[in-house]
Amino acid sequence: MAIPILKQGDILIASLQAAPTDQDLVQLKDDLAERIGRLRSRGVVIDVSALDVMDSFATRTLRGIAHATKLRGANTVIVGIQPDVAFAMVRLGLSLDGIATALDLEEGFAWLQPPPIAEAPRGS
């Protein structure tokens, strides 16, 4: 089943359901590429909170998707990696290779927001 992609402003949100097939992930990459171009999105949030396992294949594939969307001019953030899944990934030695992660959708959106123009002075 195709992975649904929602649009919120200039951000796209892809929510992975449990156990996506290889086909689903390939489809996702193509769908995102198409939509980023057409909708001029500047950010993508990939929600993996429904995944109970992220093995080396899934990690590689998501890395590939993130790099592909970056090439098209959109920043990607992966959100919702579950505690047990995160620990298993670390034990497995997997790295997300510099791709940003955030706790959930809200944090993901916050990360994609452009930083404030003026920084308030720091007390000491």
Add this chain to the structure above:
Amino acid sequence: MEQRSTLRSPISLTDADLERRKILVGLTAEDIGRLVTLRELVTQEGDRYTEEFFRHLANLGEAPTLFGRRDVLEEAKHRKRAHLTAMAVAEFDRTYVEQRIALALLYSQYGLDTRAFLGAFDHLLQALGDDIMKRFARNADDAFRKFMSLKKVAFFDIGIITDVLMSERERVIGQQQEAIRELSTPVLQVRDGLLILPIIGTIDSQRAKQLTDGLLRAIRANRARMVVMDITGVAAVDSKVANHLIQTIAAARLMGSTVIITGLSAEVAQALVALGVDLGKITTTGDLQGGLEEAERMLGYQVVRSNETTAHRSL
């Protein structure tokens, strides 16, 4: 009871295991041949033996909850009676073993002491033994061999039942230890998005695992972008635990949270470096206060110090 023993057998039940158990007590086809000659005796006297078994336990004041409930006691007696019959049918297959396990789980559930059980079992064997010698008195040698065969079965049974009782006890102790550990590693929410994890005392690998689980789940539950892990109270860290902490920090980062370590003493820092841990990969500050300020700064709160206290207000 049946459901329980198939869902989660406390001991392994492969064919190889069953064979090994028989070999360990020396149970042979010859023994089985002798045991079946006891069928009549068991049919006639089985009820009496069962009553005596449980009376023995009751007199010792054992397992009051077992004796307190009529339906449970009846169940136990029924199973015990069936056990005696099975001993004389002498088919020591998986069904036989599963029935022993079911009875053992019942004993465990009602807190029957292992020693008391063994005493009662011995008492029952005595009664059976006396009757065997009487009934087969014409050939005392043969009668004795029948009794020895029976003893082998008794040890076969005891092996199973004690294994089950031990396994159950370990399970309960494990649960209690789990609960204690939960209490001793609190994660505190300081403000929105920031957690403190003060670690005190020695960390063994069990506790380290507990810490990791607790912390990562707390990060999710509290939506904590930052964690200050204070190890001021930790005296020493071995390589396994150090690696585990590093992995925990990496896992937190994958989730989208940053961990700052505070209270890293010079000794522990040196030990970590000697263990090959790359301290550059983890953020550390001197003390808890400094760590909190750093964390709040990173979260976007402005830190303002007054004379006596440290006041904070958000941007």
Add this chain to the structure above:
Amino acid sequence: MEADAARVVIRRDGDIVEARQKGRELAQQIGFAGSDLTLIATAISEIARNIVVYANQGEISLSIAEKNGRRGILVVAQDAGPGIPDIERAMRDGYSTGNSLGLGLPGARRLMDDFEIRSTVGQGTTVTMRKWRT
């Protein structure tokens, strides 16, 4: 075959999911705690993926392991694939570089307690791994 054990034929990616879900269920019955369930499921996923990618077809069997009174899970992955010519090289960790060529094997070994691998070129590979309850 023991009660609660399972055998999963591995041919396509859907089978990988089935194998790791069955593994998770069995591990839960054995009494493994939460994070261990994910470690076990992930290790199964790695070796199952290996079968799909390199051997075309294979089988994973899951059962209860017991030793010295401890209980655990036993996972055996067998295939009649091309086999691994240099096992030592295959088991060398390529993960720290994020090496996409890496077989799932060194990763699976990191997640489990016991790990054995036997392979004959032209005949196939058998991976045996166990994890013990603490």
